[in-house]
Amino acid sequence: MQRRCRRLSRFFIRRILLALLQVFIIATIVFSIIHVMPGDPALLALGTERQQDPAAVAEMRHKLGIDRPLIEQYTTWLRNISKFDFGNSLFNNEPIKNYLAQRLPRTLELAIISTIIAVFIGIVSGVIAALRRGSAIDVGVTTLTALGISLPVYVLGTLFILIFCINLKWLPASGFVKFSQDPAGHILRLILPSLTLAFGMSASIARMTRSSLLETLNKEYIQTLRAKGLSKKAVIFKHALRNALIPVITIIGLQFGNLMGGTVLVEYLFNWPGLSTLLVEAVSHRDYPLAQGCIIAIASLFIFSNMIVDLLYGFLDPRVR
Known part of the structure; x- marks a missing residue:
């Protein structure tokens, strides 16, 4: 037991x-890409009125720290982000960590709710399809999974808006309301974007669950358990399904990580002010520090989710360890 622990x-x-090393590599790449992009952050921060003033430009470059050697900028930046200090926005001088603290929970909420819905639908439908292999239910689940994987989220989201908002008038089309202000309104506005993201994810989970369960049911130890007289329910849910x-x-885990970076279209379509839309706004305005903070946050969440999956994988399967 001690050896296993x-x-x-x-x-x-x-x-x-390894996850920390990956975050370090991502941070280095982000720093390098941002600094080779065209445009002077000092000019963007000053605005059109003061760009012709050399003294103002030099003062702003010194304030932003971009007049120092590149290696010094890099080490300072790494030291700051290790303390979750991403600097200030170029346009309103607002601390970037305030933006992240406001937008990140909204994207996490959308991704977590979508994942919960997708996991429930995907595993249940995948198990049913595997147990009813070759039946009409299996064909229906397989068809829906193919549709879910191939259908773009913006097409599905638009269809949901047409059906549930315009025709049936059951749900609001878009917008965001804080849960503390209007709990019912917040939940109603969360349903459609969550279902839009969950549809494609549930399709991948259902397909993997079906194929994996069918493969497991054909293993020799499953046949042995059946030969010993163990009930079909116990064989499936106690032994086969777990493996x-x-x-x-x-x-x-991979799909959850993809959701963190793939919510851009959904957040834009449903006017959900999350982290992905903040990244788009930062890039369109050339707010380099804000874009850096968003990219680091999204990449770190992706790496963290993959790390959790690997830890669970190693806990469940001794061969991985």
């Missing part, structure tokens, strides 16, 4: 260190 601890430590869900967990 030591192996598990070493595996967890290695995976956490079949191991690759499904990987798909869930």
Whole structure:
């Protein structure tokens, strides 16, 4: 038991260190890309009226720290982001961490709710399709999964708006209301974007669950359990499904990470002010520090979600450790 715990601890430590290394590499790449992009942040921060004043430009470059050697800028930036200090926005001098603290929970809420819906629908439909292999239910689930994987989110979101908002008038088309101000209004505005994101994710989960469970049910140890007289329900839900869900967990983690960066179209379509739309606004306005903060936040969440999946994978499957 102690030996197993030591192996598990070493595996967890290695995976956490690897995640930190990945964040460091992403931060380095982001810093490099931003600094080779055209445009002078000092000119953008000053505005059109003061751009012709050399003294004002030099003062702003000194304030932003871009007049120092590149390596010094890099080390200072790494030290600051390690303390969650991403600097200030170029346009209103607002601390970037305030933007992230405001927008990140909204994107996380949308991604988590979508993932919960997708996991429930995907696993249930995948199990039913596997147990009814070749039936009309299996064909229907397979068809819907193919449709969910191939249908773009902006097309699906537009269809949802046409059906549930314009024709049936059941739900609001777009907008955002804080939960503290109007709980019912907040939930109603969360339904359609969550379903839009969950549809494609549930399709991938359902397909993986079906194929993995079918493969597991054909294993020799499953046949042995059946030959010993174990009930079909116990064989499926106590033994087969647990092992079949191991690759499904990987798909869930990867899909959740993709949701963090793939909510741009959904947030824009439903006017949901999250982190992805903040990144688009920062890039369109050439607000380099704000764009850096958004990219680092999204990439870190993606890496963190993959790390959690790997830890769960190692906990469930000793072969990974």
